Amino acid sequence: MADRTTLVLASGNAGKLREFQHLLGPLGHEVRPQQDFAVTEVEETGLTFVENALLKAREASRVSGFPALADDSGLDVDALQGAPGIYSARFAGEPKDDAANNRKLLEALEGVPEGQRTARFWCVLVYLRHAEDPVPHIVQCAWEGEILAHPRGEDGFGYDPLFWVPERGMSAAELPAEDKNRLSHRGRAMTALLAQLSGDS
Numbered sequence: 001m002a003d004r005t006t007l008v009l010a011s012g013n014a015g016k017l018r019e020f021q022h023l024l025g026p027l028g029h030e031v032r033p034q035q036d037f038a039v040t041e042v043e044e045t046g047l048t049f050v051e052n053a054l055l056k057a058r059e060a061s062r063v064s065g066f067p068a069l070a071d072d073s074g075l076d077v078d079a080l081q082g083a084p085g086i087y088s089a090r091f092a093g094e095p096k097d098d099a100a101n102n103r104k105l106l107e108a109l110e111g112v113p114e115g116q117r118t119a120r121f122w123c124v125l126v127y128l129r130h131a132e133d134p135v136p137h138i139v140q141c142a143w144e145g146e147i148l149a150h151p152r153g154e155d156g157f158g159y160d161p162l163f164w165v166p167e168r169g170m171s172a173a174e175l176p177a178e179d180k181n182r183l184s185h186r187g188r189a190m191t192a193l194l195a196q197l198s199g200d201s
């Protein structure tokens with residue numbers, strides 16, 4: 001990525017936008033939400049995070065004319081054989097509802113004892129220089145944790161109140177934003193993507 005790039009974030013998720021602006025703003029990059037360009041949500045028809053991220057990035061770049069960054073992410077819970085996975089945003093059905101998803105996750109794990117509630121967030125980032133970019137930059141990072149029996153904390157978004165971060169002894173929703181950005185699947189994926197992009201113009 002060139003110095004001081006303007007890019008479109010191929011996401012309608014306000015929590016992701018906040019985190020990417022925090023990660024990339026200090027580096028001089030302008031992260032504009034796809035809503036600025038009237039990009040509408042694409043159907044996430046892929047069977048993998050990477051397929052869905054590609055679909056989102058391509059559409060945002062096509063409509064906006066800017067390079068696009070897409071994030072497809074989700075929670076992979078061992079006791080649920082990887083669910084909710086790529087279906088994390090709509091785990092409890094339509095429309096997307098974080099509180100309903102969290103309730104459904106707690107129900108699904110009822111009776112599963114501590115120690116067997118291991119999980120990880122995945123974040124797959126795709127960066128396209130333009131809509132027909134034949135060589136997308138792709139990174140995939142995980143963040144290991146456990147699913148709590150009760151929500152804790154007010155910050156973050158999505159499943160953060162139920163995601164226990166063992167290395168910090170608190171939930172992801174209790175972590176200061178700066179710390180979440182440094183430790184999380186998204187923060188580490190962004191660092192890896194920037195390393196991959198350095199040298200690109």
Ligand SMILES: O=P(O)(O)OP(=O)(O)OP(=O)(O)OC[C@H]1O[C@@H](n2cnc3c(O)ncnc32)[C@H](O)[C@@H]1O
Nearest residue numbers: 011012013071072073074075088089157158159160
């Ligand atoms: O597709 P876009 O428009 O980017 O927005 P989305 O919210 O639908 O995003 P995804 O399709 O990637 O689904 C990701 C799901 O995983 C959850 N998730 C991802 N990263 C998270 C994080 O850092 N903390 C908590 N929940 C997260 C998020 O709340 C969604 O339910």
Ligand SMILES: [Mg+2]
Nearest residue numbers: 012044072089
């Ligand atoms: Mg989505």
